[in-house]
Amino acid sequence: MAEAAVGGDPEHAPETGEGSDVSTVSAAAPAEIGLRCEVDGEIATVTLDRPDKRNAQTFATWSALARIGDTLPERVRVVVVRGEGPSFSAGIDLRMFTPEGVPGQESFASAAALGDTELERLIAEAQRGFLWLRRPEIVSIAAVQGHAIGAGFQLALACDLRVVADDVKFCMKEPALGLVPDLTGTKPLADIVGVPRAIEMCLTARVVGAEEAVRLGLAEIAVPAGELDQTTRDLVAALLATDHAAATATKRLLRAAPGRTLEEQAAAERAEQVARIRALFASN
Ligand code: ACO
Numbered sequence: 001m002a003e004a005a006v007g008g009d010p011e012h013a014p015e016t017g018e019g020s021d022v023s024t025v026s027a028a029a030p031a032e033i034g035l036r037c038e039v040d041g042e043i044a045t046v047t048l049d050r051p052d053k054r055n056a057q058t059f060a061t062w063s064a065l066a067r068i069g070d071t072l073p074e075r076v077r078v079v080v081v082r083g084e085g086p087s088f089s090a091g092i093d094l095r096m097f098t099p100e101g102v103p104g105q106e107s108f109a110s111a112a113a114l115g116d117t118e119l120e121r122l123i124a125e126a127q128r129g130f131l132w133l134r135r136p137e138i139v140s141i142a143a144v145q146g147h148a149i150g151a152g153f154q155l156a157l158a159c160d161l162r163v164v165a166d167d168v169k170f171c172m173k174e175p176a177l178g179l180v181p182d183l184t185g186t187k188p189l190a191d192i193v194g195v196p197r198a199i200e201m202c203l204t205a206r207v208v209g210a211e212e213a214v215r216l217g218l219a220e221i222a223v224p225a226g227e228l229d230q231t232t233r234d235l236v237a238a239l240l241a242t243d244h245a246a247a248t249a250t251k252r253l254l255r256a257a258p259g260r261t262l263e264e265q266a267a268a269e270r271a272e273q274v275a276r277i278r279a280l281f282a283s284n
Helices: 059-071 108-112 116-134 151-158 186-193 195-204 210-216 225-240 244-259 262-281
Strands: 002-005 035-040 043-048 078-083 139-144 147-149 161-165 169-171 221-223
Touching: 035 059, 043 059, 059 116, 078 151, 078 225, 108 116, 116 151, 139 151, 139 225, 147 151, 151 169, 151 186, 161 210, 161 225, 186 195, 210 221, 221 225, 244 262
Parallel strands: 043 078, 078 139, 139 161, 147 169, 161 221
Antiparallel strands: 002 035, 035 043
16 A cells, blocks of 8 residues: 555645645644545545544645645545544634634634735635545545534535445534635535525534435435445445546536536537547547
8 A cells, every 4th residue: 555645744745836825734733734645556545634633624634635636646536535533523623713723824813814815815725625526537435424513524525425424413513603614515515405405504503414414415325333434445346346437527427417508418428428439439
């Protein structure tokens, strides 16, 4: 098994992409990032690894996530996102709400002093950590047990699929803390459960358990906690059994479908199929 990236090592600070804020990672201690990524052939496993703090996330976690997306080997087809310990993630590190913040990183108090452009750039860099999980070339699976609160819920929502343990507790807590969910979670949530249910869930910050999550389509399957890893492995194996190019083209079609008319989608199906037929059957 090859180690692809370990967030938190200052020597492995992320590349400076447009809008990125390298300082949030390079100044952060590894313990504050709490993330590791292992690549085994076509499978990458991203693990939130700060169980003693219920995998609370910071700006440095999100920059490290973006870096994993930037450096993911091309051979990777499935990305599993999981959390060590009893909770997938208790969301944003609550120290970010304090004046002292997390050592070496922005707190909300220091971020509030930034200009609008700089502040939006900081948020954009955080969002970059989540956006790559939707790439057509990969299928991302969140394996979720225990609490998935705020940023934890949004990280699960950033993945294509969710496998949950029967003790899962999803909660979108941001509005209750005076914020909006801004880690790319509002669109998948509204797309999956519908706008009225999304408003109800977000504005009451109530907990959604396993049975309801499956019923609403927030999870593909719920299993006893002891079976979470094996169920995830089985799903990974089933996904890998499908031709990669066909899977990529199909995911590209499905992801774009909600934003298109039937005619547009039919045209997109034709274009993808022409490429597939040529790839499969064209004579040399
Ligand atoms: N930020 C920082 N530390 C945290 C967080 C967090 N979000 N969540 C838990 N921890 C720490 C606790 O302070 C505690 O640390 P300590 O052992 O040094 O005292 C440790 O993790 C364990 O937490 P407990 O509360 O003892 O664990 P328990 O399993 O009983 O409860 C729960 C888990 C329900 C998740 C609880 O910790 C909690 O409510 N956390 C805060 C959740 C929250 O409001 N997150 C923000 C969401 S909004 C957003 O993400 C933008």
